[in-house]
Amino acid sequence: MLTTMQAIPKAKQHTTIVCKGLEHLHEHLGYGQSNVVKKLKMLDHVVSAATLSNIKNGGHVGSSILGVAARGMLLLLQREMDMGFDPHTQDFLLQHTPGWVAAVVPEEPARAPAGGALTVHDAGRVSVQEKANFIRHARQEVLEVGVRLNSFANYFTSQNEDAYKMHILALLKKGVHVKSYLLDPDSNEARIYFEDRMRVQSFEKDSIGEIKKVIERLQAICAEFKTMDLPGKFEIYLYKHIPYSMFLVVDGGMEDGKMMLSHYLYGIRRANCPVLEFTKKEERALFRKYWESVQLFIADAKKLP
Numbered sequence: 001m002l003t004t005m006q007a008i009p010k011a012k013q014h015t016t017i018v019c020k021g022l023e024h025l026h027e028h029l030g031y032g033q034s035n036v037v038k039k040l041k042m043l044d045h046v047v048s049a050a051t052l053s054n055i056k057n058g059g060h061v062g063s064s065i066l067g068v069a070a071r072g073m074l075l076l077l078q079r080e081m082d083m084g085f086d087p088h089t090q091d092f093l094l095q096h097t098p099g100w101v102a103a104v105v106p107e108e109p110a111r112a113p114a115g116g117a118l119t120v121h122d123a124g125r126v127s128v129q130e131k132a133n134f135i136r137h138a139r140q141e142v143l144e145v146g147v148r149l150n151s152f153a154n155y156f157t158s159q160n161e162d163a164y165k166m167h168i169l170a171l172l173k174k175g176v177h178v179k180s181y182l183l184d185p186d187s188n189e190a191r192i193y194f195e196d197r198m199r200v201q202s203f204e205k206d207s208i209g210e211i212k213k214v215i216e217r218l219q220a221i222c223a224e225f226k227t228m229d230l231p232g233k234f235e236i237y238l239y240k241h242i243p244y245s246m247f248l249v250v251d252g253g254m255e256d257g258k259m260m261l262s263h264y265l266y267g268i269r270r271a272n273c274p275v276l277e278f279t280k281k282e283e284r285a286l287f288r289k290y291w292e293s294v295q296l297f298i299a300d301a302k303k304l305p
Helices: 011-029 033-042 049-056 063-081 128-135 150-157 165-173 188-198 202-227 284-298
Strands: 083-086 091-094 119-121 141-145 177-183 234-239 245-250 258-263 275-279
Touching: 011 033, 011 049, 011 063, 011 083, 011 091, 033 049, 033 063, 049 063, 063 083, 063 091, 128 165, 128 245, 128 258, 141 284, 150 165, 150 202, 165 177, 177 188, 177 202, 188 202, 202 234, 234 284, 245 284, 258 284, 275 284
Parallel strands: 141 177, 177 234
Antiparallel strands: 083 091, 119 275, 141 245, 245 258, 258 275
C-alpha cells in the first residue's frame, strides 16, 4: 500500500524514499537525475538538480524541500511503476493495483494547438517510456521508420528490459507484428544524405559505418525473438530513399490508428526535431496524408535476412 507522508515524518525516511526511488527509476526505466527533476516539476513537486544530488549524496537539505522531493517520488513511482514505499523493508515494492495502467509523466508540457487534436513535443524525441506507453495497446502492427535506428537498438541492448524490450515481447506474444526500417548504408541515397548533412554537422561522417554496426545488433535481436516462435513477427527492413521524417505508427490501417512523426530539419540533430502526435479518429485528413506517404516510402524496402 502506498505509504502516506504522515506515516513517514522523519527526514531520514524522506531521504530513503528519494534515494530508493532514484535507484528504481534508473534501474527499471533508465531515468537519470535530470529526467527525474523534470518529471517532478510536471507533478508540481519542484526540486532542483543540485538539491536532488545533495539528497542522494548525504548533503544537507532543508526539511521542507526534502518533504517535497519525497512526496513527488512517491507519486512518480506509483504512476509509472505501480510501486509504493514499504516502511518495513525501507524500499519500494510492487503494489499489483487492480486495473493499474502506467501513466508516463512527461518531462515537459505537450503543446496542443487550438482547434485540433495535434500534440507537439517541441523538445524533440520522446522518452523510451513514452514510446513504450504509446505502442502498448497495438492490436495489429507497429511500424518505426528512422535513419540509423541507433537509439531503437539501444532500447534493447543498453536499457533495462522492463523499459522497452518486455513491451515489445508482450506485443509479439499477442500476435502484433513489429517492423522497423532504416536507411540502407550501401545505397547512393545514404551517401548523398550524409555527405549533405556533414556540411553543417561533422559528426555525421561516421554514420554509414554506425548503421552497419546497428544492423548487426538488430540482427541479433531478430534472431533472439525468432527462437521464441512467437505469433507476432519482429522484422527489420532497409530502404533506399532520402530520409525526410521519423515515423512511429500504431495500427495505421485500422480505425483507431495513431502516429508520431518528426520532420528532419536541416542542421538540427534528428533527436531534437519536434515530434507531432495524433490519431486517425481526431485528425483523419492529416493521418491519411502521412499514412499514404509512409506506405509509399517503405513499399520497396528489403527485409534483413
